[in-house]
Amino acid sequence: MGILKNIKCSYMKKRYRCNDEYIKDNQTALRVLPELIKLSDMKNEELKTRVLSANSLNELLSLNCSVPDLEIEPIDDLSPCLFEPSTCEDRYKNLRREVQELKKRWEKGRKKINQYEEVIQDIRWMHRFTTNYENFYFKVNFDKVDTFTCITYNLDSFEPDSISNPTLYLSFGKTNDQHSRMYISYSGYDGALKIDDFFSIKERRNHGSFMLQSLLELVPLLNQRIEEYNNWFFGELKGMHTWEEFQSSLSFQRPITYIYGSIHPAGEITKEDLVRFYDRNGFIKDGRLYRQI
Incomplete structure (x- = not known):
């Protein structure tokens, strides 16, 4: 054989x-x-x-x-x-x-x-001009397909008396600079935080919802910065005004009490789709993008 x-x-x-x-x-x-x-x-x-x-x-x-x-x-x-x-x-x-x-x-x-x-x-590249990450807000999550995602926001770049404000980013891997992001701006006159624009590159994976919920967590940290700024500015007045007088002045930056914005449909996503999305996340009032803090 x-x-x-x-x-x-x-x-x-x-x-x-x-x-x-x-x-x-x-x-x-x-x-x-x-x-x-x-x-x-x-x-x-x-x-x-x-x-x-x-x-x-x-x-x-x-x-x-x-x-x-x-x-x-x-x-x-x-x-x-x-x-x-x-x-x-x-x-x-x-x-x-x-x-x-x-x-x-x-x-x-x-x-x-x-x-x-x-x-x-990707986070290092986005914030490549930053040397200290200690004062960053960040939050991690695993999306619908179990992909690791991370939101970052540079708190040191937030200046209450400035028109421009840093961007809220979401990283999910190699993106070729096409990041999910949220542009926001703050008005110290009435304590409003505006969502100027909002991009979620990967759709139907809860990235947008994750960013909105992170924004709510970010607000108390921004209000803390606003309070620190007001205390610093009042100290610079060196007793020229009382605290009550300072609070009624245009120099006083009011804490954030609400979030608002406009709804802009893009591509195949309709305005109705966006309204449902914001409503699911508690950001719709009377048909408008609005959230009381």
Whole structure:
């Protein structure tokens, strides 16, 4: 039986139909890939836990997103092929299919890890002219397809007496400078925060809702800045006016008490779609974009 098998195998090798030369690589892959998948799963869980518990943007940006290297030792001494010549081609196809499925699982896990690094690099690029991230508002989330997203806003750039205000950004990976963003402006005269414009690049993934809810969290931090500014300005008056007189002056910046804006349909998204979206998030009153704080 051994002699007959050798003759058939020799014939298949001569006809280039023997897969024996590929068996070693696939056996190595079958041994290594499960370990790689285990490492990537552990790393993904670690990263998810750490981003959700990060207390500052500096802490988030310092995360190590690399997977530990795994030493791969190829199989040098391979036992004789036990495949029967009549079925070895099918057996090999099954082996290769199993390896391909494991590779897909490994690639999926690796892409999720890379996505954390892409978000971190994107945040660094957006705020590349900033050297200190201590006074940033940030909030992380995992969207409908479990993609890591992060909102950032530079509180140091918010100046109550200035017309321009920094932009609220949402990062979700490589974007080629097409970021989801919200342009806002503040009026100290009546304590209004206006949504000037609003872009959500990835639609139907709750990015827009995440930004609106983050805006509500941002308001108390902005009001704290406004209070600090008023205290500083009043101190500069050096007793020339009472606090009550200062509060009634145009120099006094009123805290934010409401958010408003205009609804601008774009592309395939209609005004009715936007009204429903803002209404779901509690930003519609009497058909207008409005939210009392």
